[in-house]
Amino acid sequence: MNAAVRAVTRMGIYVGAKVYLIHEGGTVIGSARCKDFQTREGRIAAAFNLVKKGITNLCVCGGDGSLTGANIFRSEWSGLLDELVQKGQLLSGNGRIRDTDAKQYNKLNIVGLVGSIDNDFCGTDMTIGADSALHRIMEIVDAIMTTANRS
Known part of the structure; x- marks a missing residue:
């Protein structure tokens, strides 16, 4: 996984993207499953943070849990943004998501890289x-x- 993280980071830098690594606990960057993300409130907070940073592309490297979580996040994306706008909610004192923000970042692109020591993914x-x-x-x-x- 460290090599995959490195390759994605290097390619992002090569194409001129601003690359962010999300810290949580297992690879060299410390990523692993996040219990908060398993709740809707956690995914709302994640959507808020992505919009505030202007992040529109995610590369998720992991197994069934990570890729399932990414798929749920993708399917809920527009609803999460709508909820943030409707509530006009302050999250952790970091500001609000406005309708213009939701329109600008209405699409989230996700790429999944299968990572599993079990080698149990078909294809x-x-x-x-x-x-x-x-x-x-x-x-x-x-x-x-x-x-x-x-x-």
Whole structure:
């Protein structure tokens, strides 16, 4: 996953995009599942933050939970924006989303990169993380065999 994060970041910089990495807990940037995002309130906060930063494109790298969450977010996007505008809600004291903001950022593009050490997604020969996991397993088995042969 670290290589995928690096590649996406480098390509974003190459094409002149302003690249943001969302911090939460597992890769080199510390990303992992976010419990808040599993609630509508968490997704409203996420939509608010994306609009305020002018972010219109997401690259989600993960397994079933991450990609399912991204799909839910995508399907709710216009409703989340409408709700933010209608409530005129202040979120964490960071301001409001106005109708003009919602119109400007009415489309959210999401790309999903399948990352799973289980290699359990159809349509791909090898998921991100599966090869690394297999190599690590082989290193451990080799180390155990070496130790076992010495006794």
